[in-house]
Amino acid sequence: MDPTYTDNGEVESLVDQASSLIEKQLFNEAMTKLHRGLLVDPTNVRALENLVICNLELGKPKMAIQALNNLLQIEPTSSVRWGDKGFIHLLLNENSEGIGALRESLKLQPRDVRKWELLATALISEDQWEEAIDALEKSLDLDPSSPIAWYNLAICYLYFEDFGSALQAAEYALSIDPSLEELAEGWMDLIDDELIEADYPSIDGIAAS
Numbered sequence: 126m127d128p129t130y131t132d133n134g135e136v137e138s139l140v141d142q143a144s145s146l147i148e149k150q151l152f153n154e155a156m157t158k159l160h161r162g163l164l165v166d167p168t169n170v171r172a173l174e175n176l177v178i179c180n181l182e183l184g185k186p187k188m189a190i191q192a193l194n195n196l197l198q199i200e201p202t203s204s205v206r207w208g209d210k211g212f213i214h215l216l217l218n219e220n221s222e223g224i225g226a227l228r229e230s231l232k233l234q235p236r237d238v239r240k241w242e243l244l245a246t247a248l249i250s251e252d253q254w255e256e257a258i259d260a261l262e263k264s265l266d267l268d269p270s271s272p273i274a275w276y277n278l279a280i281c282y283l284y285f286e287d288f289g290s291a292l293q294a295a296e297y298a299l300s301i302d303p304s305l306e307e308l309a310e311g312w313m314d315l316i317d318d319e320l321i322e323a324d325y326p327s328i329d330g331i332a333a334s
Contacts, residue, residue: 126299136162143179149290152179168199177209204234212243220247238268245277254284272302276309288316 139162146155156179162172173196180189191211200206211226227244231237241264248257258281264274277296295309 133166136169136172137167139165140169140175143172143175147175147178147182150182152182155179156183167195170196170199173199181213184246186217189213204230204237207233208237208240211240215243215247220251223247224251225245235263236267238264238274239272241267242271242273242277245274249277249280254281257281270301272298272305274306275301279309283312 139158143155143158146158150196155175155285159172159176159179162169164223173192176192177189180192188208193206196206207226207230211230212225214226224244224247227240230239231244241260245257245260245264248260258278261274261278264271275294275298279291281299282291282294292313295313298305
C-alpha cells in the first residue's frame with residue numbers, strides 16, 4: 126500500500142473528525158485532532174483553516190494569525206487569507222499589521238468594497254488622513270451608496286477643516302442610513318453655519334428626501 130495515500134487518508138479522517146467536533150462547539154477536542162493531523166501533513170489546508178476557527182473561538186487570535194501565516198505560505202496569492210489576517214490584526218489594535226495585510230488583499234482583489242472601508246478606518250485611526258480619503262474614494266467608486274464610506278469621508282473632510290464638504294458627505298450618509306445620526310450629531314452641531322455658508326455646496330438632487 127502506498128504510504129503517502131495512507132498518511133493522506135489518516136489526515137483527512139482527523140480533519141473530518143475535527144470538523145464534526147467544531148460543529149458541536151468542542152473546540153479543544155477539535156484542536157487535538159487538528160494538531161495530530163498537522164504533525165503528519167503540516168501543509169494540509171483544511172486542517173489549518175479549522176485551526177484558525179478553533180483559535181478564534183477559544184479567544185486565541187494570535188494563534189489564529191499564526192495559522193493564517195502558515196496558510197499564506199501555501200497560498201500567498203489568496204486575497205481571502207490576507208483579508209482575514211488583516212481583520213484579526215485590527216481586532217487586536219495592531220493597525221500597522223492590519224493595514225499591511227489589507228493592502229496585500231486589495232492588490233489581489235481590488236474590487237472588495239468592505240476591505241477598502243476597513244482599510245480606511247484603520248488609516249484614520251493612524252492619522253493617515255490622505256491615504257484614508259484615497260481608500261474611501263476607491264470604495265465609493267465601487268459602491269456610491271455606502272453610508273459608512275460617506276460618513277468616514279465626512280470625518281476626513283472635518284479633519285482638514287473642509288466643513289462644507291464634511292456636512293455634505295455626512296448628510297448624504299444620513300440620508301442613506303439614518304442610524305448614523307447618533308454618531309454625527311455631536312460634531313455636526315458644533316459647526317457654525319455662518320462660518321461655512323459661503324462654501325457650503327448644494328445637495329439638491331443628491332441627498333435623499
